[in-house]
Amino acid sequence: MKHIAAVALNTFREAVRDRVLYNLVFFALLMIAAAILVGQISIGIEEIVIVSLGLSAISFVGLLIAIFIGVGLVSKEMDKRTLYALLAKPVRRWEFVVGKFAGLVLTLTVNTAAMAVALFLALLYVKHALDRSDTAVLVAVYFIALKLALVVALALLFSCATTPLLSILYTAGLYIAGQFIQQMRTLRTDLMSPGLAAFMRWLSYVLPNFDNFDVVGAAAHGRAVPAALIWQNTAYAALYCAIVLLAAAAVFSRRNLK
Amino acid sequence: MNTSKNLARVLWVVLALGFAGVWQLQRKIDVQRAAFAEEQDEVVMRSAKLTKLMSMEFAPLLADVYWTRAVQYYGNKHMQKAKGLDLLWPLLDMTTTLDPNLLPAYRFGAMFLGDKPPAGAGRPDLAIQLIERGIRENPDYWRFYEDLGFIYYFNLKDYAKASQAFLEGSKNPDAKIWMKVMAASIAAEGNSRATSKFLWSEIYQSTKDELVKKNALDHLKLMKVEEDCEALDALNDEYARRTGHRAKRVRELLDAGMVRRLPVDPEGFPYVIGEDGKAELNLQSSLLETQVMLAPKE
Amino acid sequence: MAVPAKNKGMATVAIEIENLSKEYPHGFLHLKKRTSLQGLSMQVESGEVFGFLGPNGAGKSTTIKLLMRLIFPTSGTARILGRPISDIGMHQDIGYLPEQPYFYDYLTAAEVLDYFARFHDLSAAERREHVDRMLKKVGLETAKKIQLRKYSKGMLQRVGLAQAILHDPKVVILDEPMSGLDPVGRREVRDIILELKQAGKTVMFSTHILSDAEMLCDRVGVIVGGKLRGVGAPEEIVGMKAEGMEILFELAAGEGKAGALAAKATRTGDRYRLQVKEVELFAALEQVRAAGGKILSVTQVKASLEEYFMNLVEADRAQASAIEVSAQ
Numbered sequence: 042m043k044h045i046a047a048v049a050l051n052t053f054r055e056a057v058r059d060r061v062l063y064n065l066v067f068f069a070l071l072m073i074a075a076a077i078l079v080g081q082i083s084i085g086i087e088e089i090v091i092v093s094l095g096l097s098a099i100s101f102v103g104l105l106i107a108i109f110i111g112v113g114l115v116s117k118e119m120d121k122r123t124l125y126a127l128l129a130k131p132v133r134r135w136e137f138v139v140g141k142f143a144g145l146v147l148t149l150t151v152n153t154a155a156m157a158v159a160l161f162l163a164l165l166y167v168k169h170a171l172d173r174s175d176t177a178v179l180v181a182v183y184f185i186a187l188k189l190a191l192v193v194a195l196a197l198l199f200s201c202a203t204t205p206l207l208s209i210l211y212t213a214g215l216y217i218a219g220q221f222i223q224q225m226r227t228l229r230t231d232l233m234s235p236g237l238a239a240f241m242r243w244l245s246y247v248l249p250n251f252d253n254f255d256v257v258g259a260a261a262h263g264r265a266v267p268a269a270l271i272w273q274n275t276a277y278a279a280l281y282c283a284i285v286l287l288a289a290a291a292v293f294s295r296r297n298l299k
Numbered sequence: 300m301n302t303s304k305n306l307a308r309v310l311w312v313v314l315a316l317g318f319a320g321v322w323q324l325q326r327k328i329d330v331q332r333a334a335f336a337e338e339q340d341e342v343v344m345r346s347a348k349l350t351k352l353m354s355m356e357f358a359p360l361l362a363d364v365y366w367t368r369a370v371q372y373y374g375n376k377h378m379q380k381a382k383g384l385d386l387l388w389p390l391l392d393m394t395t396t397l398d399p400n401l402l403p404a405y406r407f408g409a410m411f412l413g414d415k416p417p418a419g420a421g422r423p424d425l426a427i428q429l430i431e432r433g434i435r436e437n438p439d440y441w442r443f444y445e446d447l448g449f450i451y452y453f454n455l456k457d458y459a460k461a462s463q464a465f466l467e468g469s470k471n472p473d474a475k476i477w478m479k480v481m482a483a484s485i486a487a488e489g490n491s492r493a494t495s496k497f498l499w500s501e502i503y504q505s506t507k508d509e510l511v512k513k514n515a516l517d518h519l520k521l522m523k524v525e526e527d528c529e530a531l532d533a534l535n536d537e538y539a540r541r542t543g544h545r546a547k548r549v550r551e552l553l554d555a556g557m558v559r560r561l562p563v564d565p566e567g568f569p570y571v572i573g574e575d576g577k578a579e580l581n582l583q584s585s586l587l588e589t590q591v592m593l594a595p596k597e
Numbered sequence: 598m599a600v601p602a603k604n605k606g607m608a609t610v611a612i613e614i615e616n617l618s619k620e621y622p623h624g625f626l627h628l629k630k631r632t633s634l635q636g637l638s639m640q641v642e643s644g645e646v647f648g649f650l651g652p653n654g655a656g657k658s659t660t661i662k663l664l665m666r667l668i669f670p671t672s673g674t675a676r677i678l679g680r681p682i683s684d685i686g687m688h689q690d691i692g693y694l695p696e697q698p699y700f701y702d703y704l705t706a707a708e709v710l711d712y713f714a715r716f717h718d719l720s721a722a723e724r725r726e727h728v729d730r731m732l733k734k735v736g737l738e739t740a741k742k743i744q745l746r747k748y749s750k751g752m753l754q755r756v757g758l759a760q761a762i763l764h765d766p767k768v769v770i771l772d773e774p775m776s777g778l779d780p781v782g783r784r785e786v787r788d789i790i791l792e793l794k795q796a797g798k799t800v801m802f803s804t805h806i807l808s809d810a811e812m813l814c815d816r817v818g819v820i821v822g823g824k825l826r827g828v829g830a831p832e833e834i835v836g837m838k839a840e841g842m843e844i845l846f847e848l849a850a851g852e853g854k855a856g857a858l859a860a861k862a863t864r865t866g867d868r869y870r871l872q873v874k875e876v877e878l879f880a881a882l883e884q885v886r887a888a889g890g891k892i893l894s895v896t897q898v899k900a901s902l903e904e905y906f907m908n909l910v911e912a913d914r915a916q917a918s919a920i921e922v923s924a925q
Binding site for chain 1: 310324
């Protein structure tokens with residue numbers, strides 16, 4: 042455990058000192074400020090606009106961070122041989138993978154929290170008070186964080202297996218595919234061969250379903266998210282991350298470093 | 300090495316179990332989310348103009364996305380036989396604001412916004428609003444006049460305006476000749492089965508949209524059913540006059556030589572005579588469902 | 598050519614390599630195989646400084662990476678301090694300096710060393726003490742708060758060395774420790790290696806700088822083309838024949854008849870290097886003096902590791918092309 046913690050904290054420190062991170066967060070803050078302006082244009086629905094634009098910004102920027110840092114922090118280590126010295130220490134490869142994941146999740150959590158604070162400040166500015174209905178926004182942010190954890194796990198898996206460029210492409214590709222799971226289910230199955238229909242159905246369950254975590258609409262309207270969904274999404278994210286990390290550790294344990 | 304092979308096997312098993320767990324969880328989540336309202340981006344729906352402003356050069360692309368969602372929304376609701384197509388108008392409004400030249404969206408909207416629920420949204424007023432926007436933005440596309448006339452004729456039963464719409468459309472040099480004919484016959488007769496049949500056939504032949512085609516065909520089949528039932532009722536009246544009582548079963552009409560063989564509906568199911576003495580669809584006929592969808596008894 | 602090491606008991610063998618091979622999939626669709634190491638068997642004894650020599654691409658780094666479990670062998674085994682290389686716990690007692698080390702851009706030297714130290718289960722106080730000591734030892738004390746991205750190559754090499762010996766390991770394995778260092782840096786590394794030896798540690802390092810090997814090593818192993826060609830003390834491998842004398846002299850242009858002498862000598866500007874047999878030494882010196890040249894130095898010429906080396910490389914190349922020819 043101590044080894045995992047050491048890797049995690051080091052990853053966090055390395056990520057936090059990287060200027061790219063600050064640029065991205067700054068960009069998100071800009072978008073939130075822009076949301077306030079945009080809200081002024083659409084009379085009567087300022088809050089709705091701020092929440093939905095703000096959450097979209099947090100999600101988008103978070104996604105960029107997750108993919109690029111997720112890929113960068115592992116590929117860069119392997120590429121630049123930082124890893125050589127580390128793996129010569131009495132530390133197991135899977136400990137490295139889990140530690141990296143923990144560090145990245147910590148980084149993302151801190152970023153997301155910072156951007157969420159900005160969002161709430163923006164809301165405060167417009168509404169002059171926060172009320173119960175804003176807990177939905179909090180839940181939406183939590184779901185975004187869960188989603189990002191899953192993305193980071195995938196980025197980690199691909200970094201352990203292939204080159205940085207391919208890792209980015211695969212991770213982004215899976216994310217996009219995961220958004221269209223719903224569409225996959227409602228494809229006109231009566232127009233397909235039963236084999237293809239079954240395959241599509243299977244695929245729609247096996248691929249990571251990022252749509253689960255989307256409650257931006259509800260948050261924008263202050264509609265409460267059912268507690269059951271919160272537990273289920275948490276369990277889903279945890280389980281899927283565990284699977285991905287297991288695969289990553291397995292792949293990495295047998296990988297011949299350059 | 301034996302241990303590493305065993306370890307590999309264990310890993311595969313764990314992975315499989317993990318995915319099984321994911322599968323189960325996903326199903327629970329699906330149920331949860333279906334119950335939890337689906338109107339996820341109502342916020343953006345309310346401000347089509349805003350979206351258009353923000354999407355800049357991506358507006359047509361975004362229009363396509365929304366168009367796809369509109370069709371799938373309809374398809375979903377249709378398959379679930381759900382009540383209320385409330386989101387259809389906002390989706391189509393968004394689509395046509397983002398890309399005013401997306402012709403299929405207007406035609407789709409004309410049909411399904413106007414139709415009575417559960418097959419449509421039951422909002423002919425919005426359908427008209429949509430088509431009028433279509434005409435404004437695409438003045439050369441004469442088919443919109445056809446659609447407009449369609450809405451007035453079928454949904455609003457305003458024959459004067461229907462005839463006017465067909466007349467306007469016929470002025471376009473590309474318009475088919477029947478537009479003029481239609482204008483005249485509606486002005487003269489108002490509602491007539493021949494007109495209705497013609498309009499639906501025209502839609503059926505000219506459209507490329509699968510859903511619209513199916514809808515038109517359903518309407519045509521139902522009209523045939525109506526015709527057949529009317530014919531059967533007329534025969535039954537004759538039978539009553541001859542024998543003094545109405546036939547309770549179609550068999551009786553057959554035996555009396557009034558029909559040469561058992562009349563069947565377009566799906567092949569024989570008609571039956573209901574308790575009120577009027578001919579109606581066989582309970583086993585698949586058209587019964589269609590009838591409920593398209594022409595619910597008020 | 599291999600001279601068998603003096604037979605000692607198992608307890609005094611620090612590193613034991615048995616028939617280690619490594620093949621890489623190669624070419625389009627990974628159908629071909631490239632052998633980078635073939636059947637290497639070698640031993641490094643406790644307390645000795647062992648030099649692992651070979652030209653670039655010979656398989657030195659591959660061997661070391663195999664030992665450190667960074668890559669996995671196609672066949673063969675190895676043990677360090679009696680434990681198999683798959684035993685991760687064994688890494689507590691070994692230190693490793695990778696080739697051209699690079700560390701985290703945004704961390705300082707102190708932070709990096711502290712990070713690495715955490716994997717050795719030292720208490721916080723112990724870590725601090727070790728890290729401070731190491732920084733002093735490699736001369737980075739003043740630079741310890743500067744982020745590594747600002748470090749020069751030499752400084753990075755020193756950080757690498759520091760993390761390798763931080764935890765006082767029994768065996769230290771260094772991959773090209775002198776590469777990229779200026780003469781001062783190289784001297785420092787040499788001194789550290791000697792210090793380690795005096796402290797009873799086993800040191801194995803790879804290099805292609807032969808003079809360093811000659812100076813530092815108790816024994817060397819020579820690897821060319823993925824195969825081990827010879828193991829033994831440097832002198833044993835090349836033989837101690839003194840082959841003659843070398844005269845370094847200066848002769849300005851236009852002075853006297855340089856003629857015969859100049860023809861046989863190697864010239865750089867006004868300086869000439871001339872090799873003569875020992876018996877001819879005094880005659881040659883007389884000739885230089887007669888021509889008006891100034892004698893700068895006279896040294897003994899020994900067959901060097903370099904020649905041995907070059908012969909091996911040549912032989913290897915000849916064999917490779919012979920195989921190609923016969924394959925045609």
